[in-house]
Amino acid sequence: MLKTLNYRIIHLSKYYPPDRGGIETHVQTLARSQAALGAEVHVICVNAFDQHGHFSNRTQTVNETDCNVQVTRLGRFLSFARFDFCPKVLSNLCRLLNEPNTLLHLHTPNPTMLLALTLLPRRLPLVITHHSDIIKQRILKYVLRPFEYLVYSQTSRVLTTSSQYIQGSKLLRLYRHKLSILPLGIDFxxxxxxxxxxxxxxxxxxxxxxxxxxxxxxxxxxxxxxxxxxxxxxxxxxxxxxxxxxxxxxxxxxxxxxxxxxxxxxxxxxxxxxxxxxxxxxxxxxxxxxxxxxxxxxxxxxxxxxxxxxxxxxxxxxxxxxxxxxxxxxxxxxxxxxxxxxxxxxxxxxxxxxxxxxxxxxxxxxxxxFNQETMAQRSFELYEEVLSQESNYIGIAKPVNL
CATH class of the missing domain: 3.40.50.2000 (Glycogen Phosphorylase B;)
Known part of the structure; x- marks a missing residue:
């Protein structure tokens, strides 16, 4: 079994449970499993609910702990055409990026976090899990395309949940040299x-x-x-x-x-x-x-x-x-x-x-x-490959075995 490494992982998710959905469930399962194996794990997502638990377009920023995972739910000012306007997204990201062995893990489609990454003051180790293409929202797709190209070209690794999905994705085929497979998992x-x-x-x-x-x-x-x-x-x-x-x-x-x-x-x-x-x-x-x-x-x-x-x-x-x-x-x-x-x-x-x-x-x-421990260990293998390329990143140290 792979030895646990001293990682600091920041997952950038659109939402997080109790918001239900395949991506949300996957992010929670992966984050919890990584934390259980010794990593320091943060999740930054959008807060879709007000203090009474009702869906709302205007919410406050909330910090929580979920099974040793630190969760920051960003308050949003407005939600329009599947895009959430979160004024504090960049400041919260920058606050977490100053420690060694920090790695960003973006889960897409995720317009809010994708755009935020284009505004970061420096490049950091980045892994993207590409859950699906944007299919129906054609206006959103074409507006985001330049930003997708920018972020995907700078990422160290692009993960897809199955090899079958690559054949139908023009975006993924552009980055074949960066692709790895990481199926989703559950705590079965x-x-x-x-x-x-x-x-x-x-x-x-x-x-x-x-x-x-x-x-x-x-x-x-x-x-x-x-x-x-x-x-x-x-x-x-x-x-x-x-x-x-x-x-x-x-x-x-x-x-x-x-x-x-x-x-x-x-x-x-x-x-x-x-x-x-x-x-x-x-x-x-x-x-x-x-x-x-x-x-x-x-x-x-x-x-x-x-x-x-x-x-x-x-x-x-x-x-x-x-x-x-x-x-x-x-x-x-x-x-x-x-x-x-x-x-x-x-x-x-x-x-x-x-x-x-x-x-x-x-x-x-x-x-x-599709069990969660195999998924988490495989993610560590991929992270180790990314972080070992420390010459590409300013101030990022190599992983340290515990």
Missing amino acids: LNYIELNQLAVDFSQYLKAKYGETIWLVVGRLVYYKALHIAIEALTLVPGTLIIIGTGPLEQELKALAKKLGVNDRIVWLGHVSEDELIGAYQAATSLWFPSNVRSEGFGLVQVEAMASGCPVINADIPCSGVPWVSRHEQEGLTVPINDSIALASAAKRLLYEPGLRTKLVIASRKRSEY
Whole structure:
């Protein structure tokens, strides 16, 4: 095992839990795992909630500690077109950059932090995890492109969560000489060593909605393609439980009513981590119909697999989604935007003898590949390579073995 190194890591994330999302969950898991292995870890992100816990465009800066991770949630003055205006972002960054062995780890897409990096007074060791390209927001994409080129050209290493994503990304292909693969990870013991709250919630869902439960987890946004899941429900028995909120909620509810399945859909909104794990345990399958490359990995797939909940995902071209849960190995993969194919795959899990049991066993084994300790140790290997190039950075010392 790699020896722990004396690192000072600053993760630049857009948001951080309890804000839910694949990137947010990944940053928290990675930061906690790195801190547990002895690194000094900070996270700088945007504070999206006011003091009452309500979403707000105007917030205050808050400093917290999360399992030995120092978290600075920057107050924002305004949020517009997916860009958060945070007046104190640069001052907070500069305050943390004066110690040896400091390394910045940017998680993109992240317009606020990306622009802040272009204003730093000196170059520092920088690693970028490129979670996905900006797909739909064309104006934002072209406005940010010069800044992306500047920051990506200065970074020491660009990480992608799967090799599949590189083929479809013009931006990543420009930096092939800097690319490394670092898949996302989870603390999978949370999903196999259940506490009583998760067990109770799982039993509650089964008692109330029966043995056939289909589950969707994610923000209610365009690329999650929840309309495909709702259409598929018209062709299969059971109840669809949707965990998540987002701007398309009312539109999706209207579609469910139009198709006559609104009485078989449960909209749970935000849930606790224990309730989420309980939902995975109760579900017959996780439906993951995301249809564009804004979905680069799909971390909830790993959570479901660790819980023994097979995944039905969509074959998004040049995305890591169908690589995480592989067709006929750990789950079933269907064409994008095909509700009939999604329903047919769901019926296979219900009626094909032995199929679901086989996929449950394979899913749990596959999930171990994405464990958080392996991810953290691999990140240290990459950091060591970057920090060893100390001649490129003023005042940055080589790592010191503990």
